[in-house]
Amino acid sequence: xRRESGLKALLWAISMGVCALLVWIVADxxxxxxxxxxxxxxxxxxxxxxxAGGIGSLLVSTFWIVAVATGxxxxxxxxxxxxxxxxxxxxxxxxxxxxxxxxxxxxSIVFGLFGNALFCVALxxxxxxxxxxxxxxxxxxxxxxxxxxxxxxxxxxxQRFAASALGLSDVTTLFRVLLPPASxxxxxxxxxxxxxxxxxxAALIFTAGYVTRFPDNLLDSGRSLSVHxxxxxMNVPGADERAYASALVLVVxxxxxxxxxxxxxxxxxxxxxx
Amino acid sequence: xxxxxxxxPRTRQDRALGVVLRSSALLAASLIxxxxxxxxFEARGALATPxxxxxxxxxxxxxxxxGTGSEYGVLPMLAATLATTFGALLIAxxxxxGAGVFNALVAPAPFAxxxxxxxxxxxxxxxxxxxxxxxxxxxxxxxGVSHSGxxxxxxxxxxxxxxxxxxxxxxxxxxxxxxxxQLQAAAALGLGPIARARLVAVPAARRGIVAGLVxxxxxxxGETMAVLMVAGNVVAWPRGLxxxxxxxxxxxxxxxxxxxxxxxxxxxxxxxxxxxxVALLVILAGLFGSGKNHSVSASGSAGR
Numbered sequence: 001x002r003r004e005s006g007l008k009a010l011l012w013a014i015s016m017g018v019c020a021l022l023v024w025i026v027a028d029x030x031x032x033x034x035x036x037x038x039x040x041x042x043x044x045x046x047x048x049x050x051x052a053g054g055i056g057s058l059l060v061s062t063f064w065i066v067a068v069a070t071g072x073x074x075x076x077x078x079x080x081x082x083x084x085x086x087x088x089x090x091x092x093x094x095x096x097x098x099x100x101x102x103x104x105x106x107x108s109i110v111f112g113l114f115g116n117a118l119f120c121v122a123l124x125x126x127x128x129x130x131x132x133x134x135x136x137x138x139x140x141x142x143x144x145x146x147x148x149x150x151x152x153x154x155x156x157x158x159q160r161f162a163a164s165a166l167g168l169s170d171v172t173t174l175f176r177v178l179l180p181p182a183s184x185x186x187x188x189x190x191x192x193x194x195x196x197x198x199x200x201x202a203a204l205i206f207t208a209g210y211v212t213r214f215p216d217n218l219l220d221s222g223r224s225l226s227v228h229x230x231x232x233x234m235n236v237p238g239a240d241e242r243a244y245a246s247a248l249v250l251v252v253x254x255x256x257x258x259x260x261x262x263x264x265x266x267x268x269x270x271x272x273x274x
Numbered sequence: 275x276x277x278x279x280x281x282x283p284r285t286r287q288d289r290a291l292g293v294v295l296r297s298s299a300l301l302a303a304s305l306i307x308x309x310x311x312x313x314x315f316e317a318r319g320a321l322a323t324p325x326x327x328x329x330x331x332x333x334x335x336x337x338x339x340x341g342t343g344s345e346y347g348v349l350p351m352l353a354a355t356l357a358t359t360f361g362a363l364l365i366a367x368x369x370x371x372g373a374g375v376f377n378a379l380v381a382p383a384p385f386a387x388x389x390x391x392x393x394x395x396x397x398x399x400x401x402x403x404x405x406x407x408x409x410x411x412x413x414x415x416x417x418g419v420s421h422s423g424x425x426x427x428x429x430x431x432x433x434x435x436x437x438x439x440x441x442x443x444x445x446x447x448x449x450x451x452x453x454x455x456q457l458q459a460a461a462a463l464g465l466g467p468i469a470r471a472r473l474v475a476v477p478a479a480r481r482g483i484v485a486g487l488v489x490x491x492x493x494x495x496g497e498t499m500a501v502l503m504v505a506g507n508v509v510a511w512p513r514g515l516x517x518x519x520x521x522x523x524x525x526x527x528x529x530x531x532x533x534x535x536x537x538x539x540x541x542x543x544x545x546x547x548x549x550x551x552v553a554l555l556v557i558l559a560g561l562f563g564s565g566k567n568h569s570v571s572a573s574g575s576a577g578r
Contacts, residue, residue, distance in 0.1 A: 007468045011380050014372035015389055018438065022392050025399070025407055025435075032410075079298035092299070099303035105556045106309060106549065107496025109523045113545045116530070117312045138305050145302060170288040199400030202498035202523070206530050226402045230499060233406050240410055247403045258398045 026251075033248030036241055042249070046212045050232045051239050055246050057214040061129060061222025062198065064215065065208055068133025069197045073141050074190065080141075081148035081189075082174060088153070104142035108202045111139045115207040127221040132208025139203060140193035147192060151185020152178060154272055184268035191261045195254055201226040225250050310549070317546055319539035320346070329543055335509045335525070337537040346540055348547055350511045354426075354519035355551070357512040358501055359494040361430025366437040366490065371483065373438075374445025379457075379471045390446070397439030405503030408432035413504055416516065424506030427515040432500045437490040444489065448482025449475050488559040495551050498523040522548050 044054035084093050115135025125131045155178050163173040179186075201224070209221030210231065223231070225246055232243035314321075324332070324346050332347035373393065377386050408428055417423020452475050460474045476483070506518020507528060520528070526541050526548075533541050 004466050004468045007472070008380060011372055011376040011468075014369055015376045015381065018369065018373050018396075018442070019389065019392050021435070022396050025404075026395075028407060028411060029403070076298045076302055079295050080302045083295040083299045086295075092296070096299045096303040099306045102553075102556060103306040103309070105492055105496075105552050106306070107498070107523060107552060109496070109498045109526050110309065110313065110545045110549055113316070113526065113530070113542055114309045114312050117316045117542075118308070122312075138309070141302055141305065169285045171285075171291050174291070195398065199398075199402075201400070201402045202527055205527060226400055226499075229402045229406055230503070233409050233503060243406055244410075247406050251399060251403060254398050254400065255395065258394065262394075 029244060029248050029251060032241060033244035033246075036245040037248065041245065045214060046228070049236050049239070050212070050228065050242055051236060055225065055228065055249065057212055058223055058225050058228050058246075059249075061208070061215050062224045062226075064129045064218060064222065065133045065136065065204070065224055066194055066197045068130060068218065069136035069140060070190065070194055072134060072137040073144055073193060077141055077144035077148060077189070077193075078186070081145045081152060084145065084149045085152035100142045100145055103138070104146075108139060108200055111135055112203040112206050114138070115203060120207060125219065127207065127209030127211075128219045129208055129215055129222045130218040132204045132222070132224070133218075135203050135207045136197045136200060139200065140196050143196060144189050144193045147189030148182075148186050151182040151189065151268065154185065154268075155181050156272075181271055182268075184264045184271060187264040188261050188268065191257055191264065195257045195261070198250070198254060198257070199226060200224075201230055205230075313542050313545050313549065317539055317542035319536055320543045321539075323536065324540075326543070329540075329547065337529070337533075337540045339536075344536065344540075346543075348522065348525075348544055350509055351520055351522050351525050351544075352547065352551075354505070354510075354512050355495055355521040355523070357426055357519070358429045358433055358505065358521060359491060361426060362433035362437055362494050363487070363491060365430060365434035366441055367487065369434075370438050370441025370490075371445050373442040374449065374483075375471050375476065377442070378446045378449035379475055380467050393439050393442050396435070397443065401436060401497060401500040402503075404432050404435055405500040408500065408504040421516045422506060422518070423516065424504055425514070425516045425518045426505075426512050428504040429501045429519075429521075432504050433494055433497060436497060436500055437494055440490045440493060441486055444486025445479070445483050448479035448486065451482065452478045485559055488555055492552055492555045492559075495555065496523065496548065498527050502527050522551075 041054040042059070043056040045057040046055065047053035080096065084096060087093050112135065115131060115138070119125050119131035119134050120127060125134075159177055159181075160173070163177045168177065204224050204227050208224060208227070210223050210227065211221040212223050212228070213220070215222040229243050229246045229250065232239040232246065320329075324344070329346050329348045332345040334345050334347050335351065336342075336345045338344065373389070377389055377393075381389060408431070412431060413423035413428050415423070416425075416428050449471075456474055456478060457470055460470045465473065501521050502524040505521060505524060507520045507524055508518040509520045509525075510517065512519050522544055526544055529537070530541055
């Protein structure tokens with residue numbers, strides 16, 4: 001009995017420790033990061049290598065990189081997920097699934113190498129928002145497909161039988177019967193992909209590049225917010241405060257996105273239950 | 275009887291849908307080969323002239339020829355990758371499994387919910403932010419007056435923070451998948467929550483927990499930013515806890531910006547070595563069986 005309570009106390013201590021750690025990191029981020037944040041900081045481009053100015057141009061670049069990544073990955077991911085969900089046990093689906101598992105395990109820096117070789121050099125896009133976005137689209141594809149497949153498979157078999165009994169065509173079955181109940185689960189996948197793209201740094205350094213100007217078009221190089229944090233912390237002495245402010249903005253954006261995931265997931269489950 | 279789409283198409287539109295579905299899936303599946311192909315293709319120069327063996331026999335890493343010849347030894351960096359990974363697992367495994375057990379079996383329900391959301395927030399923080407925290411807060415604290423503080427210890431701690439949510443969430447998911455009847459039977463025998471966890475739930479969930487650990491190991495090997503920012507980045511064999519070192523991932527990130535020709539090609543070989551390490555882990559994970567539920571739970575916020 002004494003051993004029992006000792007172990008219990010240990011588990012409480014561990015989880016309290018984990019909570020305290022999180023509170024420490026977040027408190028540190030807020031206390032050091034809020035100083036420079038103002039409307040001007042959020043709107044202006046960085047000056048003096050990031051020691052002055054803001055992060056406006058980086059937010060624009062980040063937005064476009066993520067938009068390209070999800071815009072390309074979404075259709076491919078959606079149709080692949082439909083195939084995997086509907087044709088679950090075929091040899092092709094199993095092969096596709098193991099390929100995606102392997103892709104999911106590839107380190108992000110290797111995606112950076114790959115994106116640099118394929119998009120920047122072989123396809124001649126150079127360091128650009130387009131190269132960075134396309135690289136990230138390859139990276140987020142596995143998680144996108146996995147979540148979308150699961151949400152489609154969660155739709156009850158009976159609905160498929162009913163659609164089949166009514167003689168509905170595949171196209172109608174997919175878009176009118178399967179998609180509506182699966183849509184919020186699909187949204188979870190999409191938002192997870194966006195979150196992963198936003199947090200990525202290593203794959204972007206040699207694909208999207210370092211340029212801090214406001215981008216004119218997708219072939220301009222554009223620095224993402226995460227790359228900016230890295231650069232300020234490592235290469236610019238005396239810019240810690242601004243690195244922290246940029247990190248705070250990124251974490252807040254990600255927090256909002258993750259809250260959306262949780263809401264969408266709850267909505268999805270409520271929908272399936274009815 | 276037809277139970278799924280795209281198997282026995284009825285209309286022309288259905289046939290078109292089948293083609294779209296199959297070609298998308300083929301495209302997605304071919305990406306891994308495309309990645310491999312391009313990395314090997316770009317590495318071909320270095321694979322031809324010093325050869326793949328030289329990367330493991332050369333004593334040090336001097337890829338730029340400054341008159342005395344180039345050297346391509348990656349072993350110190352491979353050792354650094356393994357050392358930081360091992361260090362991070364050493365810290366994160368007991369904490370992560372402990373927190374997962376606590377959450378699934380011991381904690382009162384409202385507290386478990388709160389704790390889980392906190393762990394999910396931890397999982398959602400990008401690696402570059404952990405790196406920043408490590409650089410500004412942790413490194414000066416470890417270094418004191420005499421050292422820079424960048425090195426194995428700092429890298430292991432920052433990396434362990436990133437593995438902690440992965441291990442916690444996958445442990446918890448594995449424990450929650452243990453059939454309720456088994457736990458109820460144990461409770462009927464008079465076992466308390468801790469004994470139930472120790473004697474029934476954890477042994478039953480062992481495979482899932484180990485699969486989560488393997489997943490975390492893969493992450494640790496592949497992580498770039500968090501380690502790069504606190505490891506000190508000197509190419510050296512890992513010796514002391516506070517001596518700087520450089521990992522395989524960090525090496526690519528540091529040198530890719532200015533590398534040309536044979537140097538660039540050598541960095542792609544380093545990428546290949548990295549992929550080999552990760553492939554070994556994927557095979558290992560396959561040996562531990564079902565990879566069904568951990569990838570979503572480990573990605574942080576998929577929600578249940």
